[in-house]
Amino acid sequence: xxxxxxxxxxxxxxxxxxxxxxxxxxxxxxxxxxxxxxxxxxxxxxxxxxxxxxxxxxxxxxxxxxxxxxxxxxxxxxxxxxxxxxxxxxxxxxxxxxxxxxxxxxxxxxxxxxxxxxxxxxxxxxxxxxxxxxxxxxxxxxxxxxxxxxxxxxxxxxxxxxxxxxxxxxxxxxxxxxxxxxxxxxxxxxxxxxxxxxxxxxxxxxxxxxxxxxxxxxxxxxxxxxxxxxxxxxxxxxxxxxxxxxxxxxxxxxxxxxxxxxxxxxxxxxxxxxxxxxxxxxxxxxxxxxxxxxxxxxxxxxxxxxxxxxxxxxxxxxxxxxxxxxxxxxxxxxxxxxxxxxxxxxxxxxxxxxxxxxxxxxxxxxxxxxxxxxxxxxxxxxxxxxxxxxxxxxxxxxxxxxxxxxxxxxxxxxxxxxxxxxxxxxxxxxxxxxxxxxxxxxxxxxxxxxxxxxxxxxxxxxxxxxxxxxxxxxxxxxxxxxxxxx
Amino acid sequence: xxxxxxxxxxxxxxxxxxxxxxxxxxxxxxxxxxxxxxxxxxxxxxxxxxxxxxxxxxxxxxxxxxxxxxxxxxxxxxxxxxxxxxxxxxxxxxxxxxxxxxxxxxxxxxxxxxxxxxxxxxxxxxxxxxxxxxxxxxxxxxxxxxxxxxxxxxxxxxxxxxxxxxxxxxxxxxxxxxxxxxxxxxxxxxxxxxxxxxxxxxxxxxxxxxxxxxxxxxxxxxxxxxxxxxxxxxxxxxxxxxxxxxxxxxxxxxxxxxxxxxxxxxxxxxxxxxxxxxxxxxxxxxxxxxxxxxxxxxxxxxxxxxxxxxxxxxxxxxxxxxxxxxxxxxxxxxxxxxxxxxxxxxxxxxxxxxxxxxxxxxxxxxxxxxxxxxxxxxxxxxxxxxxxxxxxxxxxxxxxxxxxxxxxx
Numbered sequence: 001x002x003x004x005x006x007x008x009x010x011x012x013x014x015x016x017x018x019x020x021x022x023x024x025x026x027x028x029x030x031x032x033x034x035x036x037x038x039x040x041x042x043x044x045x046x047x048x049x050x051x052x053x054x055x056x057x058x059x060x061x062x063x064x065x066x067x068x069x070x071x072x073x074x075x076x077x078x079x080x081x082x083x084x085x086x087x088x089x090x091x092x093x094x095x096x097x098x099x100x101x102x103x104x105x106x107x108x109x110x111x112x113x114x115x116x117x118x119x120x121x122x123x124x125x126x127x128x129x130x131x132x133x134x135x136x137x138x139x140x141x142x143x144x145x146x147x148x149x150x151x152x153x154x155x156x157x158x159x160x161x162x163x164x165x166x167x168x169x170x171x172x173x174x175x176x177x178x179x180x181x182x183x184x185x186x187x188x189x190x191x192x193x194x195x196x197x198x199x200x201x202x203x204x205x206x207x208x209x210x211x212x213x214x215x216x217x218x219x220x221x222x223x224x225x226x227x228x229x230x231x232x233x234x235x236x237x238x239x240x241x242x243x244x245x246x247x248x249x250x251x252x253x254x255x256x257x258x259x260x261x262x263x264x265x266x267x268x269x270x271x272x273x274x275x276x277x278x279x280x281x282x283x284x285x286x287x288x289x290x291x292x293x294x295x296x297x298x299x300x301x302x303x304x305x306x307x308x309x310x311x312x313x314x315x316x317x318x319x320x321x322x323x324x325x326x327x328x329x330x331x332x333x334x335x336x337x338x339x340x341x342x343x344x345x346x347x348x349x350x351x352x353x354x355x356x357x358x359x360x361x362x363x364x365x366x367x368x369x370x371x372x373x374x375x376x377x378x379x380x381x382x383x384x385x386x387x388x389x390x391x392x393x394x395x396x397x398x399x400x401x402x403x404x405x406x407x408x409x410x411x412x413x414x415x416x417x418x419x420x421x422x423x424x425x426x427x428x429x430x431x432x433x434x435x436x437x438x439x440x441x442x443x444x445x446x447x448x449x450x451x452x453x454x455x456x457x458x459x460x461x462x463x464x465x466x467x468x469x470x471x472x473x474x475x476x477x478x479x480x481x482x483x484x485x486x
Numbered sequence: 487x488x489x490x491x492x493x494x495x496x497x498x499x500x501x502x503x504x505x506x507x508x509x510x511x512x513x514x515x516x517x518x519x520x521x522x523x524x525x526x527x528x529x530x531x532x533x534x535x536x537x538x539x540x541x542x543x544x545x546x547x548x549x550x551x552x553x554x555x556x557x558x559x560x561x562x563x564x565x566x567x568x569x570x571x572x573x574x575x576x577x578x579x580x581x582x583x584x585x586x587x588x589x590x591x592x593x594x595x596x597x598x599x600x601x602x603x604x605x606x607x608x609x610x611x612x613x614x615x616x617x618x619x620x621x622x623x624x625x626x627x628x629x630x631x632x633x634x635x636x637x638x639x640x641x642x643x644x645x646x647x648x649x650x651x652x653x654x655x656x657x658x659x660x661x662x663x664x665x666x667x668x669x670x671x672x673x674x675x676x677x678x679x680x681x682x683x684x685x686x687x688x689x690x691x692x693x694x695x696x697x698x699x700x701x702x703x704x705x706x707x708x709x710x711x712x713x714x715x716x717x718x719x720x721x722x723x724x725x726x727x728x729x730x731x732x733x734x735x736x737x738x739x740x741x742x743x744x745x746x747x748x749x750x751x752x753x754x755x756x757x758x759x760x761x762x763x764x765x766x767x768x769x770x771x772x773x774x775x776x777x778x779x780x781x782x783x784x785x786x787x788x789x790x791x792x793x794x795x796x797x798x799x800x801x802x803x804x805x806x807x808x809x810x811x812x813x814x815x816x817x818x819x820x821x822x823x824x825x826x827x828x829x830x831x832x833x834x835x836x837x838x839x840x841x842x843x844x845x846x847x848x849x850x851x852x853x854x855x856x857x858x859x860x861x862x863x864x865x866x867x868x869x870x871x872x873x874x875x876x877x878x879x880x881x882x883x884x885x886x887x888x889x890x891x892x893x894x895x
């Protein structure tokens with residue numbers, strides 16, 4: 001026992017223990033971080049969990065599908081996002097691994113003499129790669145940056161899905177709303193065609209005029225059929241985005257498009273935010289940080305290898321114990337190539353960042369222009385065109401009452417009014433899609449503000465309903481009926 | 487004293503007897519004060535005058551005015567002295583007249599004295615016989631009346647616009663003496679207008695497709711009735727400065743055309759009518775003895791005793807609209823099917839329906855038996871045994887057995 005507790009043995013043990021402690025400490029720190037990372041993954045996984053987060057299909061059958069529900073469903077059901085979540089898990093695992101130092105090596109040799117059977121030599125050595133200890137924090141940092149990059153890539157993918165869902169959602173909303181309106185336009189054409197048929201039967205119009213009205217009625221029916229088909233396609237598209245199965249397709253979308261919000265932010269503010277907040281820029285900056293750290297790692301590895309250890313050997317009963325250190329000599333290879341490669345990568349990233357920032361500002365400008373144009377169009381329809389068209393119908397009714405205009409003109413005017421309401425809905429749809437695209441261009445949600453008070457405005461709760469119009473008096477109709485009764 | 491009076495009476499009576507026995511009745515002189523029975527311009531007025539150094543001086547101001555065609559319809563007009571037609575000028579053959587015309591229009595104007603025999607330079611043709619009266623200035627027309635008859639005055643500068651906006655009036659020249667006393671002498675000026683429904687400015691660019699037809703710039707039910715006593719001799723004078731000829735029909739009477747814008751028609755040449763036509767630029771006088779009753783008096787072109795209607799509306803006579811009305815009401819709640827059984831529905835409901843602003847229903851007026859369903863060039867001649875002058879006598883009380891009713895036998 002006493003022999004083993006020699007100074008050399010104690011030294012060996014201390015060094016070995018220290019290495020173990022260092023490694024263990026490093027490993028523990030990594031493990032705790034790994035635990036934190038696991039919890040993040042857990043949260044992300046929860047957010048992508050169908051069961052915990054997305055609305056139930058049963059709920060969908062009973063209530064109308066809101067945009068919020070649609071977004072949650074789409075994210076939860078998207079297989080690409082599920083796959084990218086695995087990438088996040090992989091990045092987590094890599095980070096965990098990167099924080100661990102290499103295990104020490106134990107070597108034992110037993111040699112027997114060829115000359116004498118009594119003679120033997122034993123050698124025990126314990127080596128530790130010191131370079132891995134020195135570079136472990138850098139490696140871990142690299143893995144952390146990589147993890148952050150994967151996070152941002154996932155967020156970017158979610159943002160794209162959000163944009164697609166919002167586009168699909170508003171497209172379907174507008175399609176269904178305008179379809180119900182267009183049925184009334186088609187009904188007016190059908191009435192005109194029917195009226196012409198009756199006039200023709202009475203000998204009051206020629207076959208030519210009847211044919212003209214009949215053809216118009218047929219074309220209106222064709223247009224309605226086309227609208228119905230487009231609506232079905234919009235529904236299928238949203239179903240695809242929501243990832244719903246065929247048996248779960250019988251949901252109803254919220255009927256009304258949201259009204260225009262308050263004023264939109266200014267372009268300068270949005271462009272400034274985009275260069276800071278956009279995920280593709282953030283990903284590239286993350287890549288830049290990654291390559292910077294990789295460069296540091298490369299530089300720290302100019303000495304290709306560095307190991308230290310203890311050795312003990314005995315020969316003919318005599319034990320020799322000592323330390324050993326091995327160093328790779330960077331005489332020929334000083335990692336010049338690798339350093340140049342990383343510097344080149346950094347330069348490339350820098351140029352790409354420049355380009356992306358310009359691209360971001362451009363995309364924000366274009367998206368803002370679309371948003372502004374859509375807003376102006378929606379406001380023009382809401383505040384001026386639709387009320388004017390309603391007034392036109394009222395004035396045509398007055399002319400009809402005095403036999404100054406006929407039923408065809410009245411129906412045409414009514415079609416014009418309904419068409420203007422359709423155009424308003426489409427402009428409103430374009431606004432909300434443009435807003436989604438702008439948020440994508442900026443890289444974050446742009447909160448809406450309350451609309452400014454307007455002195456004259458239609459009822460607020462429904463952007464899709466026309467402003468209510470007082471109906472023309474029914475007195476004449478009542479008197480007409482009275483005349484029939486007497 | 488007493489003997490002197492008896493002498494005068496005897497002299498007068500002898501004079502009258504000689505006249506009577508001579509076989510030619512000479513009427514009593516016209517109104518002792520004026521020398522004539524003044525005309526009545528329904529819905530209009532007569533122009534005042536004053537004697538200035540032996541000249542009858544009249545003042546006319548032509549300017550933009552607001553004129554009511556019928557209750558519920560006002561138009562912008564270029565009238566004289568606040569009226570269209572302008573106030574009727576009345577004078578007597580042989581009078582020297584001076585008419586001062588003050589132009590308050592935005593463009594030059596002149597006044598032509600239609601049918602008047604006068605010096606060329608007083609004829610009132612812008613650019614030909616005189617310079618146009620500039621805006622803001624007053625020109626004088628002076629001449630001696632060498633004729634009697636039913637004449638007119640109207641703008642002769644930018645006629646299309648100015649007459650189209652109402653610059654016109656009647657000019658009656660009475661004879662110094664008249665053979666037969668006229669109990670009622672009515673004057674009418676005809677015109678056609680196009681007033682887009684919902685507007686108030688007549689469109690002088692329209693040449694053929696007019697929509698408002700007027701007696702003295704009034705459309706029924708805005709035309710005053712003519713009220714006379716049964717047995718009265720009635721003269722109606724009509725002038726036309728419009729674009730179309732108008733066959734004017736009087737119910738219940740046969741009358742004689744007694745004068746044109748060229749002068750009196752000799753008695754042997756007068757012809758009987760119940761409808762007389764006045765072409766643009768013409769005047770015609772007719773006379774008749776009034777017969778008791780309520781008698782329609784109107785242009786007989788079917789479109790003319792109506793107010794504005796659409797000419798391009800669908801022909802729905804006889805078109806079954808069952809089921810369609812309900813479908814249209816789903817889109818236009820106030821819609822009511824009309825016209826299948828004719829246009830009388832419109833006459834009945836016109837007063838209750840809301841029409842375009844400042845627009846008259848196509849057919850209107852209510853009589854003792856319901857909706858009359860007329861407009862435009864239409865009025866009523868009311869002839870009564872007894873009535874209070876100046877008051878409307880109400881509807882004619884038909885004697886029993888003289889009203890068309892349901893046959894029950």
